[in-house]
Amino acid sequence: MKFFAGVVVTVLVGLAIAGFVFATGRFNVAATAPPDFTDKLAPWVLDKAIERGAKSVTDPISKDPNAVALGLSHYRENCLPCHEVPGVEAAEFHEGMNPTPPDMDAQAVQHQSDAELFWVIKNGIRMTGMPAFGVNHKDEEIGHIVAFVRHVTQLTDAERQALKTGGGEEHHHDTEAGEEAHSHGARSPAASPAPAASASPHHH
Numbered sequence: 001m002k003f004f005a006g007v008v009v010t011v012l013v014g015l016a017i018a019g020f021v022f023a024t025g026r027f028n029v030a031a032t033a034p035p036d037f038t039d040k041l042a043p044w045v046l047d048k049a050i051e052r053g054a055k056s057v058t059d060p061i062s063k064d065p066n067a068v069a070l071g072l073s074h075y076r077e078n079c080l081p082c083h084e085v086p087g088v089e090a091a092e093f094h095e096g097m098n099p100t101p102p103d104m105d106a107q108a109v110q111h112q113s114d115a116e117l118f119w120v121i122k123n124g125i126r127m128t129g130m131p132a133f134g135v136n137h138k139d140e141e142i143g144h145i146v147a148f149v150r151h152v153t154q155l156t157d158a159e160r161q162a163l164k165t166g167g168g169e170e171h172h173h174d175t176e177a178g179e180e181a182h183s184h185g186a187r188s189p190a191a192s193p194a195p196a197a198s199a200s201p202h203h204h
């Protein structure tokens, strides 16, 4: 009976302290906060949830011969800013994220099953910055992305180049020249407005 009362008191005191910390704005929500119990608890909860979610996934990886190439172009646009691959850096901002997006060749990613990868990519992970790609990608496209994720440890130079420049969709990465032309073509809509705008006031 004494023991039971002790447990109840401990729990109540714990809740009161947590309530005080939360209600008075003292819980550190900064991305620079040092690791605490949430960083221990959340990954465990996440692992279990991914494991469970993956059980409902039936066809996680695309067998299409172009899957890796198709996945690459999705990856470049949707994933590379946050997740590095060997030889190609992510955007600078990813260093300030908490949790830090893992590199795609990391053990934490590659040890997952195809179905687990599919589930994460489709559904995202809330409150981490990991988006749900199922809101604007078909299952088939997510299967292409999974195929690319599986391929990141064996990237060719041409594929790395394609990730950096935006070329490489489908079969365009056979020649350097073709690559260049393609990447400039792909870049021009984004690149042209700036020079045009700054040049126009001085133009005669």
Ligand code: HEC
Pocket: 046, 074, 075, 078, 079, 080, 081, 082, 083, 097, 098, 099, 100, 101, 102, 108, 109, 117, 120, 121, 125, 128, 129, 130, 131, 133, 145, 149
């Ligand atoms: C805005 C940044 C951002 C983008 C864009 C993004 N991710 Fe993530 N991703 C994260 C973060 C943050 C995590 C969570 C890491 C954690 O929980 O420790 C994560 C987790 C993951 C994981 C799970 C790793 C694990 O430990 O379970 C995979 C796989 C993944 N992302 C793949 C992708 C793919 C593929 C894309 C593109 C289709 C993508 N991500 C786009 C930020 C991002």
